[in-house]
Amino acid sequence: MRVPSIPAADFLPxxxxxxxxxGACVLLMTxxxxxxxxxxxxxxxxxxxxxxxGAVSLSSAFEPARxxxxxxxxxxxxxxxxxxxxxxxxxxxxxxxxxxxxxRNAERGEFYALMLFAASGMSLLAMSTELITxxxxxxxxxxxxxxxxxxxxxxxxxxxxxxxYFILGAFSSAILLYGAALxxxxxxxxxxSEMAVVLPxxxxxxxxxxxxxxxxxxxxxxxxxxxxxxHMWTPDVYEGAPTPVTxxxxxxxxAAAFAxxxxxxxxxxxxxDPSVPLxxxxxxxxxxxxxxxxxxxxxxxxxxxxxxxxxxxxxxxLVGVAALFVTAEAPAGDGFRFFGATPLLAPGLSEVAARADxxxxxxxxxxxxxxxxxxxxxxxxxxxxxxxxxxxxxWDLDRFAGLAQRRPGWAFAMAVFMLxxxxxxxxxxxxxxxxxxxxxxxxxxxxxxVVGVLTSAxxxxxxxxxxxxxxxxxxxxxxRIPVTLSWGTELALALSALAVVVLGxxxxxxxxWLQQASTLWLGQ
Amino acid sequence: xxxTSNYLLLAAALFCMGMLGVLVRRNALVVFMCVELMLNxxxxxxxxxxxxRGDMTGHISAFFVIAVAAAExxxxxxxxxAVFRSRGTLNVDDIRTMRH
Numbered sequence: 001m002r003v004p005s006i007p008a009a010d011f012l013p014x015x016x017x018x019x020x021x022x023g024a025c026v027l028l029m030t031x032x033x034x035x036x037x038x039x040x041x042x043x044x045x046x047x048x049x050x051x052x053x054g055a056v057s058l059s060s061a062f063e064p065a066r067x068x069x070x071x072x073x074x075x076x077x078x079x080x081x082x083x084x085x086x087x088x089x090x091x092x093x094x095x096x097x098x099x100x101x102x103x104r105n106a107e108r109g110e111f112y113a114l115m116l117f118a119a120s121g122m123s124l125l126a127m128s129t130e131l132i133t134x135x136x137x138x139x140x141x142x143x144x145x146x147x148x149x150x151x152x153x154x155x156x157x158x159x160x161x162x163x164x165y166f167i168l169g170a171f172s173s174a175i176l177l178y179g180a181a182l183x184x185x186x187x188x189x190x191x192x193s194e195m196a197v198v199l200p201x202x203x204x205x206x207x208x209x210x211x212x213x214x215x216x217x218x219x220x221x222x223x224x225x226x227x228x229x230x231h232m233w234t235p236d237v238y239e240g241a242p243t244p245v246t247x248x249x250x251x252x253x254x255a256a257a258f259a260x261x262x263x264x265x266x267x268x269x270x271x272x273d274p275s276v277p278l279x280x281x282x283x284x285x286x287x288x289x290x291x292x293x294x295x296x297x298x299x300x301x302x303x304x305x306x307x308x309x310x311x312x313x314x315x316x317x318l319v320g321v322a323a324l325f326v327t328a329e330a331p332a333g334d335g336f337r338f339f340g341a342t343p344l345l346a347p348g349l350s351e352v353a354a355r356a357d358x359x360x361x362x363x364x365x366x367x368x369x370x371x372x373x374x375x376x377x378x379x380x381x382x383x384x385x386x387x388x389x390x391x392x393x394x395w396d397l398d399r400f401a402g403l404a405q406r407r408p409g410w411a412f413a414m415a416v417f418m419l420x421x422x423x424x425x426x427x428x429x430x431x432x433x434x435x436x437x438x439x440x441x442x443x444x445x446x447x448x449x450v451v452g453v454l455t456s457a458x459x460x461x462x463x464x465x466x467x468x469x470x471x472x473x474x475x476x477x478x479x480r481i482p483v484t485l486s487w488g489t490e491l492a493l494a495l496s497a498l499a500v501v502v503l504g505x506x507x508x509x510x511x512x513w514l515q516q517a518s519t520l521w522l523g524q
Numbered sequence: 525x526x527x528t529s530n531y532l533l534l535a536a537a538l539f540c541m542g543m544l545g546v547l548v549r550r551n552a553l554v555v556f557m558c559v560e561l562m563l564n565x566x567x568x569x570x571x572x573x574x575x576x577r578g579d580m581t582g583h584i585s586a587f588f589v590i591a592v593a594a595a596e597x598x599x600x601x602x603x604x605x606a607v608f609r610s611r612g613t614l615n616v617d618d619i620r621t622m623r624h
Contacts, residue, residue, distance in 0.1 A: 132585045139592045146599050150606055159606040160619050166603050167555055170596055171546050174562035177589065178539055181566045181582075185532075185573035190581055 010068040012060065013075035013127060016053040016083050017120040023049025024116035031109030039107040043098035043488055046112040047091060053123070054087030061513075065521040071191045072130040074263075074521035081363050081517040082126035082259040085370050089251035090119045092374040092492045097244040099486025100381045104152065111151055115248060118144030122256035129267075129521070131180040131190040131217075134260055135173065138224070141256060142169045145249055149241040161240020168223065168233040176220025182213030183268075192267040196522070199271025211276070214268055218280060221264075224257035227318060228287040231311045235295075238307035239395075243384065246303070247377035250310045251370040258317055258366065262359075266324060267522050274325045281322040285448055288315030293455040296462050303380055303395035305462055306373070309421055312459060313369050319448045320365065320436045323358040326443035327351060344444040354443055359518035361435035364511060368420070368432035368503065375496030376417040379410055382489045400466055402475025409490075411470040413497040420500045422463040423456045428503040435511070531572035539565035552607065552614040556600050563593045 011018075026049075027042060057080045065076035094112060101107040121140030128134040146169065150162025180190065186202040186209040187195045203210050219230065226234040238246045269277045292311030299305035326344065328351050345354050380395060383403075388394035404411040420429035433456060440449040503510060538561055545558030567586045574582025608614055 132588055136588060136592060139596065143595055143599050146603065150603050153606040154610070156610045156621050159603065159610045160621055162603045163552065163607045163619060166600050167546070167552075167559065170556075170559045170600065171543075171562070173596075174539075174542070174559055174566065177563060177566040178569065181535075181569035181573070181585075184570060184582060184585070185576075188573075188577050188579060190585065 004070060006069060013068055013073065013079070014124070015060075016057040016087070017123040019049055019053040019056065020116045020120035020123065023053075024113040024120070027109045027113040027116065031113075039102075039109070040098075042107070042109055042112050043094055046094045046116060049116060050087050050091045050094060050119070053119075054084055054091070057083040057087065057123070061517060065519050067129065067193065067521055071193050072133050073124075073127045074129045075127065076519055076521045077517035078263075078359065078363070078520045079123075079127035079259065081514060082255055082366070083123040085255045085363070085366050086119050086122045086126075086252045088367070089248055089255070089370045089374055090115060092371070092378065092496055093244045093248040093252075095488040095492035095495075096247065096374075096378040096381045097242075098488040100242065100244050100489075102486065104386050106152060111148070114144045114148050114151075115245075118148065118248070119252060122252050125256045126259040126263075128260065129192045129263065131183065131192070131264075134264070135177055135180060138173060138176070138257075138260070141253060142173065145169075145245070145253060148245040148248070149237060151245065152242055157240040158242065161237045164233050165237040165241075172220045172223030172230070175216050175223070179213045179216025179218075179220060182209055182216065186210045186213060192264065193522070196267045196270045199268065203272055210272065214265075214272070214276075215280075217264060218261075221257060221261040222284060225254055225261065225314050225317070226311050227284045227314050228291040228311065231288070231292070234311055235304050235307040238310065239301070239304050243303070243377050243381035246307075247374040247381075250306075250373050250377070254310070254314065254317075255366045255370065258321070258362070262321060262324065262362070263520060263522075265321075266520060269325055270522065274327050278322055278325040281318050281325065282445065282448060285315050285318035285322055286451060288312070288318055289451055289455045290315075293459045296459065299462065300397045301395050302397060302400065302466060303377075305466075306376060306380070309459065309462075310373065312455065313365075313373075313421075315455070316433060316436055316452055317362060317365055317369075319440050319445070319452055320358050320362040322448060323361075323436075323439045323443045323445055324355055326354065326445065346442045346444070349442055354439065356515065356518040357435075357442065358439040359520070360511060360514045361432070361439045363514045363517060364435050364507070365432035367510070367514075368428040368500075371496045371499040371503070372417050372420040372427075372429055375493060375500065376414060376421065378489060378492045378496065379414045379417070382410060382493070397465065397469050398476065400469040401473035403470040406475055410493065413493045414470060415467045416497045416500050418463040418466050420504070422460040424460070426501070426504045428500045428507070431504055431507045431511075528572050528576040531568060531575075535565045535568040535572065538562075538568065550615050550617055552604055552616055552619070555616060556597075556604065559600075560593060560597070563589060 061077050061080035067074050118141045121137050125137035128137050146166045149165050150158045152158045184190050186206050187198045189195050222230040265277050292315055296305050296308035328345050384394040420427035423429045423433040437449045437452055542558045542561035546555050549555050567589050570582040570585045
């Protein structure tokens with residue numbers, strides 16, 4: 001019997017995930033063995049492990065791309081960049097959690113431990129290159145977030161949100177798994193690199209099996225990234241979950257799911273006609289941008305509005321994903337014309353360069369969206385009062401009225417986040433949209449770029465409504481400012497507002513770095 | 525020997541039944557069982573293809589999926605209990621506080 005030998009160097013890429021796992025176990029153990037009623041040490045302890053994991057992934061970010069564990073995972077700058085984004089989201093979410101949990105008297109170690117477990121799943125998902133590994137990591141991150149969603153289980157909303165998230169999450173995982181099983185049947189392997197090699201032959205023999213499998217896998221991923229028409233769960237789950245958890249879900253889960261989706265379809269796309277993924281992701285992007293932004297327009301509940309806005313932002317990311325599949329030669333036949341423009345690379349742009357540009361845009365957008373959305377959910381977490389939750393008015397637009405007089409710092413931070421989500425310069429949201437739409441135009445996806453710009457313009461309306469409420473409406477007489485001030489929330493808001501402005505004005509260093517991070521290991 | 529296609533058809537039928545059940549049935553526990561049915565349909569597909577090809581990957585995948593399904597059942601049942609405690613019903617039509 002042949003025993004596979006695994007060199008020690010293969011474990012190096014796993015170090016960030018291992019640090020997060022160790023941190024989670026340490027937090028669980030402190031809950032068991034430390035008798036002190038004070039839980040103040042838990043947030044700093046989780047921050048320490050998060051920072052350590054982020055630093056390790058940053059230090060390994062420039063290593064050359066290579067497969068590890070015989071092709072079950074890959075160490076490449078792309079996965080390191082995604083792990084870093086996840087750690088940023090996790091760190092900011094942990095900072096906002098400490099005050100949030102203390103004001104609800106729910107500060108227990110398992111909350112942070114679950115967050116770290118989920119984040120380790122996200123980190124591993126970004127580097128999985130085998131379908132079963134991928135499925136297991138999706139489940140690791142999902143099981144953690146299911147538990148976090150219904151963490152405040154006494155209330156009706158968290159239990160309901162957890163239930164909806166669990167049923168639809170498990171449903172989408174099952175769809176993805178069935179797709180993986182069909183692809184395994186067609187190609188005889190579950191490793192992406194081996195599948196890419198046999199895919200042309202498998203397509204010739206059993207095209208229906210391959211396309212059915214790929215479509216089911218795409219459907220499973222579309223659920224996870226909340227793309228229309230698979231978005232129905234998002235508003236309810238985002239509204240019902242504890243606000244710091246919503247922040248982690250909208251940033252970290254989205255980043256990891258996009259990373260896995262990009263990796264799977266870049267490899268599968270090598271074996272099949274690239275116009276199929278192109279048409280698939282363009283269609284999803286159109287629907288997601290339009291429907292997400294339109295549904296956000298009438299929302300007066302700011303948390304729900306941010307949930308719909310998160311769907312809209314998934315649409316902009318899908319534009320970048322579609323741009324990955326444009327090829328140098330015109331596709332056979334003219335079946336895929338978008339608004340009169342054929343998807344074709346701009347003259348003088350090679351396929352590799354266009355793909356690297358699109359990946360750089362995607363990574364930058366994920367980072368930009370992470371700091372902005374976690375910050376805005378942080379303001380929500382600081383403002384909401386637990387006694388309003390059963391009535392459902394905890395996140396009403398009226399709660400923001402006159403915030404500029406009562407809490408000028410929070411109001412300014414929230415205004416910065418809203419402008420960034422709307423894509424107004426000089427914020428990071430504008431730079432992200434610029435990079436994504438530029439790579440769409442460079443690849444000839446003009447229709448997608450036009451719809452993207454139009455929907456962003458419409459989105460400004462509902463983002464600015466929050467700013468108007470904060471700065472131009474008087475505060476209601478009986479309004480009580482939440483008294484639970486916490487250093488964590490203040491620090492998280494300051495850090496994310498700073499990141500939004502600084503990255504918006506000086507994106508150079510980060511984009512240069514992400515330019516190098518846009519290499520993926522895709523097999524031989 | 526039973527041909528592989530029969531197993532695949534059975535798995536596809538189970539998968540469709542599970543999917544329909546998730547969309548149609550109203551009891552939360554039955555919906556949860558339908559999700560499990562979908563996972564097991566995928567398992568059967570993996571096993572049928574593995575036997576057809578004489579390849580061990582599919583067999584091992586099925587074991588991992590069973591383990592994952594067990595973890596999912598643990599968290600899922602906990603959530604179902606939380607829902608039942610907070611509102612005393614398991615009818616998914618009644619689980620809709622958040623509507624706008």
